[in-house]
Amino acid sequence: MPDKISIPVECKLSSAEQSRSMDSNTINEFGIDGFTLMELAASSAAEQIKKLQGTGKSGLFICGKGNNAGDALAAARYLINDTRHNATFFFVLGDDDLSPDAGTNLSLLHKLKNFGADIEFIKDLQDLDEQEFDYVIDGIFGTGLNSDLRGNLPNIVQRINSFSKPVYSMDIPSGLHADTGQILGSCIKADYTFTFGSNKIGLHWKDSRKYTGEVVFCNLPFPSTYREWDAVLINQKLVNSIPVIERTARHKYDGGVVHIMAGSEGLTGAAMMAAKSAWKQGAGAVFLYAPKALLPTYESTLPNIIKIGVGNDSDTIFKKKHAEIIKRNIHNKQGVLLAGPGIGRSSDTGACLVSVLKEQEGPTILDADALSFWENIESSDIPMAQKRKWLLTPHIGEATNYLGAEFKNDYERFKWAQNFSNQSKVSLLIKGNPTFVSLRDGNNFITGYDTFIFSRAGFGDVLSGALAANISISQNVELATVSSLYSAYRRSQEFGESESFGPEHLL
Ligand SMILES: NC(=O)C1=CN([C@@H]2O[C@H](COP(=O)(O)OP(=O)(O)OC[C@H]3O[C@@H](n4cnc5c(N)ncnc54)[C@H](O)[C@@H]3O)[C@@H](O)[C@H]2O)[C@@H](O)CC1
Numbered sequence: 001m002p003d004k005i006s007i008p009v010e011c012k013l014s015s016a017e018q019s020r021s022m023d024s025n026t027i028n029e030f031g032i033d034g035f036t037l038m039e040l041a042a043s044s045a046a047e048q049i050k051k052l053q054g055t056g057k058s059g060l061f062i063c064g065k066g067n068n069a070g071d072a073l074a075a076a077r078y079l080i081n082d083t084r085h086n087a088t089f090f091f092v093l094g095d096d097d098l099s100p101d102a103g104t105n106l107s108l109l110h111k112l113k114n115f116g117a118d119i120e121f122i123k124d125l126q127d128l129d130e131q132e133f134d135y136v137i138d139g140i141f142g143t144g145l146n147s148d149l150r151g152n153l154p155n156i157v158q159r160i161n162s163f164s165k166p167v168y169s170m171d172i173p174s175g176l177h178a179d180t181g182q183i184l185g186s187c188i189k190a191d192y193t194f195t196f197g198s199n200k201i202g203l204h205w206k207d208s209r210k211y212t213g214e215v216v217f218c219n220l221p222f223p224s225t226y227r228e229w230d231a232v233l234i235n236q237k238l239v240n241s242i243p244v245i246e247r248t249a250r251h252k253y254d255g256g257v258v259h260i261m262a263g264s265e266g267l268t269g270a271a272m273m274a275a276k277s278a279w280k281q282g283a284g285a286v287f288l289y290a291p292k293a294l295l296p297t298y299e300s301t302l303p304n305i306i307k308i309g310v311g312n313d314s315d316t317i318f319k320k321k322h323a324e325i326i327k328r329n330i331h332n333k334q335g336v337l338l339a340g341p342g343i344g345r346s347s348d349t350g351a352c353l354v355s356v357l358k359e360q361e362g363p364t365i366l367d368a369d370a371l372s373f374w375e376n377i378e379s380s381d382i383p384m385a386q387k388r389k390w391l392l393t394p395h396i397g398e399a400t401n402y403l404g405a406e407f408k409n410d411y412e413r414f415k416w417a418q419n420f421s422n423q424s425k426v427s428l429l430i431k432g433n434p435t436f437v438s439l440r441d442g443n444n445f446i447t448g449y450d451t452f453i454f455s456r457a458g459f460g461d462v463l464s465g466a467l468a469a470n471i472s473i474s475q476n477v478e479l480a481t482v483s484s485l486y487s488a489y490r491r492s493q494e495f496g497e498s499e500s501f502g503p504e505h506l507l
């Protein structure tokens with residue numbers, strides 16, 4: 001397996017600042033001028049619009065004053081010249097003082113008009129009849145938007161949103177913050193967003209999807225040395241570009257050993273789900289540690305799992321004195337440790353877990369109830385080299401209750417995950433819609449699809465089992481995380497709407 005996964009450029013998600021710095025480095029250091037970049041952005045947007053609209057259509061182009069307007073004006077020129085479209089232009093803030101490249105593009109349109117092209121400039125949207133155009137281009141603001149829309153702008157946006165015709169946004173729906181996805185006063189609701197050069201991170205938060213419509217990435221020739229990104233989008237494109245995780249070892253203990261500390265009285269279901277999932281995912285050997293009183297429950301339901309009873313016949317939870325036998329077995333058969341599903345929150349269980357973690361050298365996943373012991377784990381002086389190999393997998397409630405998380409929106413949740421991971425020196429996967437991953441020795445990831453369906457109980461246990469198996473087989477946490485998350489989604493997509501999809505369908 002490769003050390004690092006190869007990431008398609010359109011899956012690299014950048015902030016507005018990163019996008020601006022890629023633009024300016026390509027222009028000022030590398031030497032492709034801004035007008036050329038705009039030309040490339042506009043011609044790919046026009047190509048997309050041609051595919052969607054066909055020839056001989058009428059476009060309404062709504063422009064601001066910056067380079068975002070420049071993109072719209074240049075795209076209009078391609079559509080007029082190559083696709084016999086006619087165009088109506090409205091400058092929401094007037095057409096004086098345009099950015100230099102937008103100004104040049106406006107003057108080119110005036111020349112086309114003189115050549116006889118069907119071009120009109122209007123001063124007001126109020127009198128415009130919707131029947132006069134087939135689509136709307138939003139070139140009001142892109143990454144340069146720096147405050148709330150004020151004055152007449154929210155009314156204009158509202159009027160555009162009231163049209164029944166498709167709206168295509170240049171780079172970003174005007175009004176959406178390119179990083180946080182916050183609505184700055186008012187925002188265009190696009191059917192498609194053509195994002196240029198870098199895929200903007202703010203287009204991919206859950207609430208942004210209502211405004212972006214479908215996001216189409218239009219590449220620009222930024223040298224890869226200048227590429228900067230905050231996160232990677234998990235989608236089919238990414239998955240197509242990475243290897244499939246396969247176990248090649250011949251012996252069950254060579255590659256793919258998973259140790260699971262899970263389950264307590266009344267919570268054995270979570271342990272079963274996690275163990276079954278690790279097995280289904282192809283682990284060579286799965287050990288499930290169980291307080292002895294629970295063993296009979298597992299005997300009949302988990303035929304493929306190696307069950308190791310700890311304590312005595314009356315024990316229904318893990319206790320500190322059980323740690324030795326677990327540590328000995330892990331030491332003999334090195335692999336990934338998964339701790340937490342249904343393990344309960346008794347302090348004796350926490351002490352057992354801390355004792356095991358102190359000696360566990362391999363990759364470790366802390367999930368569910370294991371996270372309730374985080375304070376104890378943090379204060380137990382486990383060396384950084386061991387912690388670097390840990391992946392914590394809280395859902396939002398667990399992050400808030402046990403890990404001290406505070407956030408008001410997806411963007412803050414993403415930033416919190418990054419900070420937590422940096423400060424605690426561990427990797428973190430925070431479940432939610434989207435789900436975020438922040439890896440110590442790898443990228444940050446964001447799911448590029450609706451994960452709502454995975455909020456039901458049981459999916460977390462299945463995910464942690466799959467993660468443990470995939471990490472143990474591939475020894476590559478990036479690959480394992482992307483594969484585990486996306487394969488569950490792909491399986492959910494195979495189900496028709498008539499059937500209700502549950503965690504059991506992943507086993
Ligand atoms: N050469 C480049 O740098 C490229 C830029 N591109 C396009 O350029 C865009 C960025 O262009 P700009 O940096 O010129 O910025 P924008 O075109 O997004 O907007 C900047 C203009 O809007 C004004 N403005 C900002 N916030 C406002 C508010 N709340 N109310 C009223 N006016 C406001 C600013 O004063 C400025 O005049 C990108 O999003 C992309 O569409 C692309 O053409 C690719 C190449």
Ligand SMILES: [K+]
Binds near residue numbers: 138140
């Ligand atoms: K825009």
